[in-house]
Amino acid sequence: MKLLFVGDVVGGIGRRTLAALLPGIRDAHQPDFVVVNGENAAGGVGITQKTARELLDTGADAITLGNHAYRHREVYELLDREPRIVRPANYPKGSPGRGHTVVERDGRRLGVVNVSGLLYLDAVRSPFAEVDAALSELSDGADAVLIDMHAEATSEKVAMGWHVDGRATVCVGTHTHVPTADARVLPGGTAYVTDVGMTGPRGGVIGVKRELALERFLTLTNVRFETSDEDPWLNGLLVEADDDGRATSAEQLLLPARL
Ligand SMILES: [Fe+2]
Ligand SMILES: [Fe+2]
Secondary structure (H helix, E strand, O other), X not given: OEEEEEOOEOHHHHHHHHHHHHHHHHHHHOOOEEEEEOOOOOOOOOOOHHHHHHHHHHOOOEEEXXXXXXXXXXXXXXXXXXXXXXXXXXXXXXXXXXXEEEEEXXXXXXXXXXXXXXXXXXXXXXXXXXXXXXXXXXXXOOOEEEEEEEOOOHHHHHHHHHHHEOOEOEEEEEOOOOOOOOOEEOOOOOEEEOOOOOEEEOOOEOOEOHHHHHHHHHHOOOOOOOEOOOOEEEEEEEEEEOOOOOEEEEEEEEEEOOO
16 A cells, blocks of 8 residues: 655645646555645635645545644534544544544545644643544554644654554654654554655745744734745655555655646
8 A cells, every 4th residue: 555645735835736746646656545734725824615625626535634723614514524634633522523534445444543742732632542542443444544643842743653653554743844854664664754844835934925934033023924935845755555554665755846
């Protein structure tokens, strides 16, 4: 089985980058499943029904989210209704959406789990206990499991990788929008990277127009952020796995787009 995970898609430029590059990635690598983090898909922050639909139509088999999951109220109903979208599992039980799901293609089943870190982010239960619960629920129903650990701190994500090593096929970190250089298969067979990075404009400050981000840093005033349109890249992780769900390779994709 081959899996492609695509880091946080930022705004329209991120969506266009994904649409422009995915066909070539499919030709070259033929992933069985494509999972996309969409927490910044709508104008750089959050996701809407329209942008979620666009990501699914572009070829995402599943969409993961993060701390911006609930930015747009109009998407709540879709989060409840659409089984291909997950938000952090360690959010309050009654809040919109689900934390894990199973998507199927050609008779193969991929479990997808989204959790949020607790360091500098809000969640109501431990992501470590939460993935244990999700993995036990998925144990009979999935041929492979991908975990998106949406977290700020590298330490928390590294720890999560070790926590699930041998129990998940893939554990990717997201949220910082900056890729780390540590993609590998852990000894137990879990493909891991601390942060996949983002799919969006590298010419900004983690997606924001750099002059606006700099103005806020320099003046501490309330600056309205806009998404940068400079130098779009796709950041992803390609994983190959055996039939037993153990990963055999993990390759970072860092691809510039010409839009
Ligand atoms: Fe993000
Ligand atoms: Fe985030």
